Amino acid sequence: MRQPDGSSTFLTTRVETMLRWVRKNSLWPLPFGTACCAIEFMSVVSSHYDLARFGAEVVRFSPRQADLMIVAGTITDKMAPALKRIYDQMAEPKYVISMGACACTGGFYRAYHVVQGIDELIPVDVYVPGCPPTPEALMHGILKLQEMIQNGETHHDRLKNRNDDAAAIAG
Amino acid sequence: MTASRTETMTLPQSQADLLPKEGITSVELGEDGHTVLTVEREHLVDVLRSLKETPGLDCDFLADICGVDYPQRDTRFDVVYHLGSLEHGHRFRVKVPVAEDDATLPSAYGIWKAADWFEREAYDMFGIRFDGHPDLKRILTHEAFHGHALRKDYVPSQRWLLTEENLMTPKWATEKRANDDHMDTQVLNLGPSHPATHGTLRTIARLDGEYITEAECEIGYLHRCFEKMCETHGWQQVIPYTDRLNYCSSMINGVGYALTVENLIGIEAPPRAQAIRVILSEFSRIMDHAVCLGANLVDLGALTNFWYFFQIREEIYGLLESCAGGRLTVSYARIGGLEHDVPLDFEEHVRSLLASIPKFINDVDKLVTTNKIFRDRTENVGTISAEDALAWGWTGPCLRASGIPYDVRKAHPYLGYDQYDFDVPIATTGDTYARYLVRMEEMRQSLHIIEQAIDTLPPGPVITDDHHVALPPKEKVYTEMESLIWHFKLIFDGIKVPPGEAYGFTEGANGELGYYIVSDGTGRPYRIKVRPPCFAIYQAFPHMLEGTLIPDAIAILGSLNIIAGELDR
Amino acid sequence: MKDLSTVNVDRGRIPLSEQIYLGPIVRGLAVTLRHFMRNLFGHKDVATIEYPEVKRQYSERLRGRHILTTRDDGSLRCVACYMCATACPAQCIRIVAEENPGAPVSAEKRPKIYEIDLLHCVFCGFCVDACPEEAIIMSRQHEMAFSNRAEAVVGIEDLRQKGPIDQEDLGYRPYF
Numbered sequence: 001m002r003q004p005d006g007s008s009t010f011l012t013t014r015v016e017t018m019l020r021w022v023r024k025n026s027l028w029p030l031p032f033g034t035a036c037c038a039i040e041f042m043s044v045v046s047s048h049y050d051l052a053r054f055g056a057e058v059v060r061f062s063p064r065q066a067d068l069m070i071v072a073g074t075i076t077d078k079m080a081p082a083l084k085r086i087y088d089q090m091a092e093p094k095y096v097i098s099m100g101a102c103a104c105t106g107g108f109y110r111a112y113h114v115v116q117g118i119d120e121l122i123p124v125d126v127y128v129p130g131c132p133p134t135p136e137a138l139m140h141g142i143l144k145l146q147e148m149i150q151n152g153e154t155h156h157d158r159l160k161n162r163n164d165d166a167a168a169i170a171g
Numbered sequence: 172m173t174a175s176r177t178e179t180m181t182l183p184q185s186q187a188d189l190l191p192k193e194g195i196t197s198v199e200l201g202e203d204g205h206t207v208l209t210v211e212r213e214h215l216v217d218v219l220r221s222l223k224e225t226p227g228l229d230c231d232f233l234a235d236i237c238g239v240d241y242p243q244r245d246t247r248f249d250v251v252y253h254l255g256s257l258e259h260g261h262r263f264r265v266k267v268p269v270a271e272d273d274a275t276l277p278s279a280y281g282i283w284k285a286a287d288w289f290e291r292e293a294y295d296m297f298g299i300r301f302d303g304h305p306d307l308k309r310i311l312t313h314e315a316f317h318g319h320a321l322r323k324d325y326v327p328s329q330r331w332l333l334t335e336e337n338l339m340t341p342k343w344a345t346e347k348r349a350n351d352d353h354m355d356t357q358v359l360n361l362g363p364s365h366p367a368t369h370g371t372l373r374t375i376a377r378l379d380g381e382y383i384t385e386a387e388c389e390i391g392y393l394h395r396c397f398e399k400m401c402e403t404h405g406w407q408q409v410i411p412y413t414d415r416l417n418y419c420s421s422m423i424n425g426v427g428y429a430l431t432v433e434n435l436i437g438i439e440a441p442p443r444a445q446a447i448r449v450i451l452s453e454f455s456r457i458m459d460h461a462v463c464l465g466a467n468l469v470d471l472g473a474l475t476n477f478w479y480f481f482q483i484r485e486e487i488y489g490l491l492e493s494c495a496g497g498r499l500t501v502s503y504a505r506i507g508g509l510e511h512d513v514p515l516d517f518e519e520h521v522r523s524l525l526a527s528i529p530k531f532i533n534d535v536d537k538l539v540t541t542n543k544i545f546r547d548r549t550e551n552v553g554t555i556s557a558e559d560a561l562a563w564g565w566t567g568p569c570l571r572a573s574g575i576p577y578d579v580r581k582a583h584p585y586l587g588y589d590q591y592d593f594d595v596p597i598a599t600t601g602d603t604y605a606r607y608l609v610r611m612e613e614m615r616q617s618l619h620i621i622e623q624a625i626d627t628l629p630p631g632p633v634i635t636d637d638h639h640v641a642l643p644p645k646e647k648v649y650t651e652m653e654s655l656i657w658h659f660k661l662i663f664d665g666i667k668v669p670p671g672e673a674y675g676f677t678e679g680a681n682g683e684l685g686y687y688i689v690s691d692g693t694g695r696p697y698r699i700k701v702r703p704p705c706f707a708i709y710q711a712f713p714h715m716l717e718g719t720l721i722p723d724a725i726a727i728l729g730s731l732n733i734i735a736g737e738l739d740r
Numbered sequence: 741m742k743d744l745s746t747v748n749v750d751r752g753r754i755p756l757s758e759q760i761y762l763g764p765i766v767r768g769l770a771v772t773l774r775h776f777m778r779n780l781f782g783h784k785d786v787a788t789i790e791y792p793e794v795k796r797q798y799s800e801r802l803r804g805r806h807i808l809t810t811r812d813d814g815s816l817r818c819v820a821c822y823m824c825a826t827a828c829p830a831q832c833i834r835i836v837a838e839e840n841p842g843a844p845v846s847a848e849k850r851p852k853i854y855e856i857d858l859l860h861c862v863f864c865g866f867c868v869d870a871c872p873e874e875a876i877i878m879s880r881q882h883e884m885a886f887s888n889r890a891e892a893v894v895g896i897e898d899l900r901q902k903g904p905i906d907q908e909d910l911g912y913r914p915y916f
Contacts, residue, residue, distance in 0.1 A: 032364060034371045034393055035736050036418035036499055039462065046481035047787040061366040078313040079371065079392045081335045082364050104859040105889065108830035111396035112320050112329050113312060127886045131862035132499055136791055140883035408829040411864040475772060482787055496801035496912045502864045537771050541764040546754060576746045594747040608749040645914040648872050655872060662823045662870045
């Protein structure tokens with residue numbers, strides 16, 4: 001998409017902006033819920049907080065149909081291969097929100113069976129603190145992710161830019 | 172109150188004479204009312220069998236099996252069995268010392284089926300082997316794990332990484348069978364990340380067409396090392412960890428833990444704290460049942476109920492947040508009472524909830540209870556007989572749905588539950604529908620208890636004034652030197668719980684929630700073992716699956732209310 | 741198991757009125773229709789909170805992000821006694837103390853570094869309970885999101901109270 005000198009053409013920029021706008025308003029979440037945070041995630045999708053207002057109500061448990069992975073809960077060493085596999089199965093563009101202390105850093109489980117932050121395994125776009133985060137905090141995280149998608153600051157964009165640059169240099 | 176509870180569990184002298192003569196090296200009365208037997212390994216099976224089968228002793232209920240590590244002793248490990256008789260109410264703690272180089276015991280699986288997973292856990296955590304166990308292998312940790320995590324010489328942060336090659340597959344799933352080439356026979360893997368498995372449960376099933384012929388469950392996907400973490404934290408610091416056991420009803424866990432430690436210290440929370448604990452525990456029970464039934468109904472395709480039930484939860488969250496500051500993980504109970512008094516509008520708030528919650532329960536009642544589609548999906552599905560349920564160590568609503576009216580709140584009252592008038596809902600059919608009906612009725616009974624508790628809510632302090640246990644009030648800390656010193660000592664040294672051990676149990680939302688705690692007199696727990704009700708319930712699940720349809724398996728699983736945080740700890 | 745008051749919830753066989761599907765289904769539809777109508781005309785049952793425009797009434801005790809309180813002269817009340825760091829079950833507080841020259845004896849130490857790793861924090865409030873100086877309290881600010889882990893480690897300047905204490909959004913603290 002990008003020219004060798006780093007600029008982009010007018011048309012592709014417009015298309016890119018529109019694509020980002022479309023993507024940010026139709027995030028289909030895959031809740032990788034394992035623990036307490038999953039219960040708060042349920043709150044977010046039910047009547048009081050109603051995630052549908054942000055276009056993200058289509059909760060998909062199939063990685064092929066989702067583009068936002070919300071890791072809600074502790075990831076243990078036993079679960080780690082499953083998390084990695086499911087992330088790999090998701091189609092690009094894909095985004096990850098790490099919800100709660102356990103997913104972000106392992107929280108207060110500095111222990112023999114707990115992954116000390118899922119960024120050991122997969123790239124994370126937004127970290128939401130809390131144990132568990134309140135529904136508002138998670139929605140705030142989703143809004144922040146939408147902003148990041150619009151501004152092209154997500155891991156997906158960084159990866160894509162890097163690949164484009166590499167292609168431009170090679171070509 | 173504590174005294175009367177201990178009495179209900181102590182073995183009367185007439186029955187003490189019935190104990191077998193051989194193999195028991197000592198008989199003591201524990202501080203928690205349990206009769207503590209120390210048994211030689213050679214006679215273990217005989218003693219356990221006679222405890223179960225001698226009329227008058229009738230220990231039909233195996234609550235828990237766990238190990239305790241004493242590295243400085245010759246016989247390094249104690250294996251501890253907790254037994255009880257539902258009929259007589261007495262409780263036993265059977266201890267068997269074993270040496271490290273010969274840590275082998277006969278399995279109790281032949282006596283109580285409940286021993287199955289508990290023995291596997293003791294093997295996983297301590298390396299104690301059980302002869303005659305049907306399938307002794309790791310349960311909570313994974314296949315690539317080395318060492319035994321709860322041994323005292325295991326470093327808490329030592330991790331072992333699992334790769335996909337090491338994923339567990341049952342032996343029978345890889346065996347070649349005669350009709351394997353037949354298109355209808357296959358091995359199906361459900362979970363660990365599957366919407367119907369509620370997070371982190373994994374079931375591997377062999378199918379014959381739509382029917383499950385063989386199944387095995389793999390757990391430990393949420394093993395967060397609760398017990399090891401307890402040993403590295405102070406007594407009070409364990410409270411936030413207990414919140415995350417059964418996270419659907421975190422208040423009950425904290426209260427159960429606090430009660431057990433209070434029992435060991437020999438103190439009691441003030442009456443006001445007890446009443447508030449009852450009110451919030453019962454609200455937590457309603458919350459827990461709401462999410463269980465809601466999720467179960469979603470799995471069966473009835474989504475609306477989930478939203479009605481979640482409104483109940485949201486309203487209760489509001490109350491918990493106003494008292495404790497947290498919605499889900501409340502950290503409100505403290506050893507000796509509660510963190511703070513309730514806010515001024517507490518009574519009003521509770522009464523408004525008492526008025527609004529029944530509406531949602533009634534809505535769901537109207538939507539599904541008499542609905543024939545729902546009844547067809549759940550009746551005669553996942554039926555378990557009373558004998559089987561008890562043999563597997565079931566407790567709580569699932570056991571009561573099979574017709575056994577065992578409720579810790581009635582059988583061994585704590586927190587003054589004997590002063591409240593409520594009924595124990597039971598059903599006789601033991602199927603998924605019965606479990607649904609029991610939970611619905613329990614929510615109504617809980618509301619009834621709360622009503623009485625709020626009417627009689629006594630004034631007074633909410634935490635004990637014993638400065639060895641509770642932090643002094645803040646205004647004194649700021650002004651008085653003595654209080655500041657107590658405060659300082661409690662923060663840096665922690666609560667000094669006298670050496671000893673106790674098994675405390677309360678009625679959790681899923682059944683008997685037990686804490687077996689061992690103190691060596693320092694500021695940290697020596698050993699805390701949780702007896703999670705889900706653990707016993709879930710081990711029967713693969714056996715219930717045999718011969719059922721796959722969609723029925725989902726309905727059964729939802730009705731058992733397996734909470735991974737509590738199952739794997 | 742003596743003198744237990746139990747209530748049997750068995751419903752027995754399906755009565756004929758329920759056999760024919762229709763009654764219970766109409767009753768169920770009536771329930772959902774009632775909710776629908778009430779939401780449509782009167783907004784009586786609408787539970788949804790239009791976040792972020794509308795926020796619900798948070799509890800006075802909500803455990804959110806921490807605040808380090810200051811004295812009247814603007815210096816931190818914290819005396820670097822390490823009690824909060826000791827009481828913290830997540831070990832997410834890092835304090836480095838330094839001498840406070842010229843201060844009275846009661847405040848001879850002060851924190852040179854005071855960091856909280858918000859991603860390790862479990863918001864249990866134990867630090868607030870442990871503080872003997874009311875130097876650390878919690879606000880009700882709980883909506884946070886970070887794009888990397890380093891950003892979440894906040895120091896004195898981020899945590900210090902911004903203006904007069906009664907203008908902060910106060911949450912969990914010793915008196916309320």
